[in-house]
Amino acid sequence: MSGIPLFLMLTTAIAIGWLLGRFQRLPNTSASKNIAPYGAGFLVSDVPDHALDSFLAALDVNSDTLETHLALGAIYRQKGEIDRAIRIHENLLARSELTKVQHDLSEFELATDYQKAGLIDRAEKYLQNLVESSPVCRKPSLMSLLEIYQQSKEWHKAVNVANLLTEDSSDRQLKKEMNRLRSHFYCELARIAIVEHDYLGARRSLSRSEQYSANHLRSELLRVELELILDRPNKAVSGLRKLIEKSTVFPDAMVSLLEQMSKSLGGKDEYRHLLDFIYEKFPAPDVVRLLFSELSLSEGQSEAVRFLLDELSQHPTSIGLKEALVSGAYSDESHPLVPIVSALISREEQAGRLYRCGSCGFSGHKWHWQCPTCHRWDSMTYVSESGFFGVDKAS
Numbered sequence: 001m002s003g004i005p006l007f008l009m010l011t012t013a014i015a016i017g018w019l020l021g022r023f024q025r026l027p028n029t030s031a032s033k034n035i036a037p038y039g040a041g042f043l044v045s046d047v048p049d050h051a052l053d054s055f056l057a058a059l060d061v062n063s064d065t066l067e068t069h070l071a072l073g074a075i076y077r078q079k080g081e082i083d084r085a086i087r088i089h090e091n092l093l094a095r096s097e098l099t100k101v102q103h104d105l106s107e108f109e110l111a112t113d114y115q116k117a118g119l120i121d122r123a124e125k126y127l128q129n130l131v132e133s134s135p136v137c138r139k140p141s142l143m144s145l146l147e148i149y150q151q152s153k154e155w156h157k158a159v160n161v162a163n164l165l166t167e168d169s170s171d172r173q174l175k176k177e178m179n180r181l182r183s184h185f186y187c188e189l190a191r192i193a194i195v196e197h198d199y200l201g202a203r204r205s206l207s208r209s210e211q212y213s214a215n216h217l218r219s220e221l222l223r224v225e226l227e228l229i230l231d232r233p234n235k236a237v238s239g240l241r242k243l244i245e246k247s248t249v250f251p252d253a254m255v256s257l258l259e260q261m262s263k264s265l266g267g268k269d270e271y272r273h274l275l276d277f278i279y280e281k282f283p284a285p286d287v288v289r290l291l292f293s294e295l296s297l298s299e300g301q302s303e304a305v306r307f308l309l310d311e312l313s314q315h316p317t318s319i320g321l322k323e324a325l326v327s328g329a330y331s332d333e334s335h336p337l338v339p340i341v342s343a344l345i346s347r348e349e350q351a352g353r354l355y356r357c358g359s360c361g362f363s364g365h366k367w368h369w370q371c372p373t374c375h376r377w378d379s380m381t382y383v384s385e386s387g388f389f390g391v392d393k394a395s
């Protein structure tokens, strides 16, 4: 320590001292979760590596200072200085005087460092060990593993972790949340099975999904899709109609199903009746567009245009306007302004039709069942020009 400039030691001492005073008041197991609101980062940000190492070597590890070590590591991790956080936690684990609980806490913090650094294999190894051996760190380790397996899309492993989280728990809220997640995990497995043409496997996964969450919108939509793939359009129509009947919202996922249906059922009564029924309940721009196409096919262009003009007078939307322009309802199709206005409307649609996460505020043009930013399920809602249509969060 003698080679360290005095002012650096002083800065480090002020930081550590401040933290000691701050974190001695925290409960023993709370350092990692409660660190975020504290603003001591500026105090430790300029401490050079050798000063930090010397200071850690000089600071004994005991029940009074453990929180300080953990807090310091958490601050570095939060600031993105993962290598320093790892050094602090590895330093702790090298101390033989740690109790079992202190050792487990340090190991959990190190695993969190590795997870944040993207060293997932190492994080997974530590976390799996803690699940087996540490009553104190079992639940937070399972929660971290759940996060890891969702991000890596290892759905079977994610289901297993959710099972472990609930098997000994009396926490009703946790059980409810895990049921919701397992429903989605099995829907993900069903989707993979559909892509691999394993339709029996898809049905099995959908049944499991429904075990965890009855009337789960996503699994019911996948069932309709499966009927279409298996060339049973009438079953698909009746399935979708039942979903629409009980739904209070019109999720975007239904639009792509209707588009698929139009390929095999376009011009047929059952599809037309389904569209009429949906239009009655949810006169969304996409339904107007699909109904316009269907009317053009089954009843001719003039009837379709009459419907569109009537609809536009009640609910003017850019989708409707575009269809009207393209169909020649508003002006001569050959007029040079028509393609220009149509292109402008397309741009406006792209800019105006957003999906937004109600949890973190992420927005984008693509629909996600799980927000790509905060990783919450069922948090995206769809904003259209003529109204607000969201995913039914109760499903």
Ligand SMILES: [Zn+2]
Residues within 6 Å of the ligand: 357, 358, 359, 360, 361, 362, 371, 372, 373, 374, 375, 376, 379
């Ligand atoms: Zn989000």
